[in-house]
Amino acid sequence: MTESSWNPGTLLRLSGSYWQVCTLHTGVKLEIFTLLSKGPASARDLCHAMKGDLRGVVALLDALSAMELLEKKDSLYANTPAAEAFLVKDAPAYVGYMILHHHFLMDSWNRMSESVLSGKPVDSSLDGVTEEAERESFLMGMFNIASATAPGVAKALDLSGCRRLLDFGGGPGTFAIHFCMENKDLTADVYDLPTTRPFAEKIIARYGLEGRMAFKDFNFHTDSVAEPEAFDAVWISHILHGENPEDAQRLVVKAMSALKPGGRIFIHDFILEDLRTAPLFAALFSINMLVATDGGQSYSESEIREMLENAGASEIRRLPYKGPTESGILMGIK
Numbered sequence: 001m002t003e004s005s006w007n008p009g010t011l012l013r014l015s016g017s018y019w020q021v022c023t024l025h026t027g028v029k030l031e032i033f034t035l036l037s038k039g040p041a042s043a044r045d046l047c048h049a050m051k052g053d054l055r056g057v058v059a060l061l062d063a064l065s066a067m068e069l070l071e072k073k074d075s076l077y078a079n080t081p082a083a084e085a086f087l088v089k090d091a092p093a094y095v096g097y098m099i100l101h102h103h104f105l106m107d108s109w110n111r112m113s114e115s116v117l118s119g120k121p122v123d124s125s126l127d128g129v130t131e132e133a134e135r136e137s138f139l140m141g142m143f144n145i146a147s148a149t150a151p152g153v154a155k156a157l158d159l160s161g162c163r164r165l166l167d168f169g170g171g172p173g174t175f176a177i178h179f180c181m182e183n184k185d186l187t188a189d190v191y192d193l194p195t196t197r198p199f200a201e202k203i204i205a206r207y208g209l210e211g212r213m214a215f216k217d218f219n220f221h222t223d224s225v226a227e228p229e230a231f232d233a234v235w236i237s238h239i240l241h242g243e244n245p246e247d248a249q250r251l252v253v254k255a256m257s258a259l260k261p262g263g264r265i266f267i268h269d270f271i272l273e274d275l276r277t278a279p280l281f282a283a284l285f286s287i288n289m290l291v292a293t294d295g296g297q298s299y300s301e302s303e304i305r306e307m308l309e310n311a312g313a314s315e316i317r318r319l320p321y322k323g324p325t326e327s328g329i330l331m332g333i334k
Contacts, residue, residue, distance in 0.1 A: 236265070
């Protein structure tokens with residue numbers, strides 16, 4: 001939004017936009033859209049299924065209808081096509097896990113002033129939310145988002161001649177899955193924490209890639225790469241922004257140690273312009289890292305280039321790829 005667009009009306013609409021955000025979060029958390037995937041239902045029917053209060057359920061359903069996520073006809077509510085496609089559990093394009101991840105971040109964002117003044121993350125947790133539930137929403141949310149972008153990324157990456165790829169801190173391995181699907185001679189190892197293994201193995205099996213992909217327990221802060229100079233390519237996606245500059249540099253060095261001479265390293269992240277005020281999403285994501293991590297931030301292209309140079313990479317260039325949230329990819333050669 002340009003400076004001339006700001007006025008009391010636009011400022012107040014922005015300030016109150018959390019009303020819609022919280023309404024969406026609640027609809028997903030209470031699985032309203034999944035319940036309605038069975039067919040139109042009345043508020044009383046949904047109230048009974050949810051064991052809720054009729055007044056509260058009606059208010060939520062009417063607000064979701066006003067947001068055009070539900071359709072109301074007479075006394076019945078139904079999903080819109082968009083809600084059916086993106087907000088019903090088990091739908092191929094379901095984004096509800098990422099929405100729940102955003103929901104779990106709300107308390108931290110509400111306490112942003114504490115982080116701004118202290119420079120430290122806030123100690124935040126939601127009542128009744130287990131660590132396992134937060135982990136599931138994060139990992140499956142990453143899977144949801146990566147599943148939408150990975151096919152395009154796989155076509156943008158030149159992995160010709162590569163036989164073995166390392167997905168460094170790869171979570172459930174979504175990108176590596178699509179790289180293997182796009183490159184039939186490629187195998188991949190996914191390095192991530194042991195708690196990620198059940199999610200990764202389930203998703204790898206879903207794609208039938210157990211014979212070409214392996215998950216390795218790995219803490220990238222404390223563990224050394226088990227097979228130095230063993231990989232033709234290393235992929236690092238959305239890892240650096242969680243680290244302070246010194247640790248981010250160490251991770252790039254560690255990832256480079258896994259590459260054969262002549263191997264390719266790819267760094268995918270929300271990349272700021274050098275002035276650090278654009279793109280908007282990357283600038284706001286730095287706030288997310290401020291409230292949630294000890295030193296994490298979005299990095300500029302020149303900062304990531306410097307990390308690659310310090311780790312011994314050459315022929316560094318930015319690929320002509322822009323993700324839906326304006327993420328970018330830098331590539332270097334060992």
